[in-house]
Amino acid sequence: MMTTVQALVxxxxxxxxxxxxxxxxxxxxxxxxGMMVAFGNRxxxxxxxxxxxxxxxxxxxxxxxxxxxxxxxxAAQLAGKAPQAAFGATVFFWARLVYWxxxxxxxxxxxxxxxxxxxxxxxxxxxxxx
Numbered sequence: 001m002m003t004t005v006q007a008l009v010x011x012x013x014x015x016x017x018x019x020x021x022x023x024x025x026x027x028x029x030x031x032x033x034g035m036m037v038a039f040g041n042r043x044x045x046x047x048x049x050x051x052x053x054x055x056x057x058x059x060x061x062x063x064x065x066x067x068x069x070x071x072x073x074x075a076a077q078l079a080g081k082a083p084q085a086a087f088g089a090t091v092f093f094w095a096r097l098v099y100w101x102x103x104x105x106x107x108x109x110x111x112x113x114x115x116x117x118x119x120x121x122x123x124x125x126x127x128x129x130x
Contacts, residue, residue: 004073004082004125007089011069011096015062018100022059025052051104058103065096065118072125081128088124095121 002010024030025048048056069092076085095118102111 001086002090002093003086004076004089007086007093008070008073011066011093014093014097014100015059015066018055018059018062022052022056025055051106054104054106058100061103061115062096062100065092068122072122072129075129076125079129084128085125088121088126088128090121091124092118092121 026045047053069089073082073085073089076082076089095114099111099114099118102114
């Protein structure tokens with residue numbers, strides 16, 4: 001099991017990786033032309049379809065989840081309940097890690113179930129704060 005801080009740091013790393021993958025798909029940075037788009041101001045980029053669109057949406061969803069996660073982890077730290085909240089933080093991280101490839105693969109029902117598990121992780125943290 002991770003500490004709340006470890007889960008927060010690893011979740012931040014996961015968020016960064018998700019954003020980078022989304023950027024690679026959005027700009028098609030694997031080729032010279034796409035690399036120039038990636039290094040430019042990215043005006044006029046068309047939203048990607050297929051796995052690229054899913055990568056982009058998964059990254060945006062992760063940013064939203066991180067806002068909630070950061071709030072409850074910070075509250076747990078301030079309340080002196082971080083050790084008790086560690087299980088919920090660990091559940092959140094592993095659920096979000098599983099969520100990414102499931103979302104990229106386009107498995108709709110499983111994606112939602114894994115997302116719900118990450119929400120359960122947030123609820124477990126909140127339960128320790130109250």
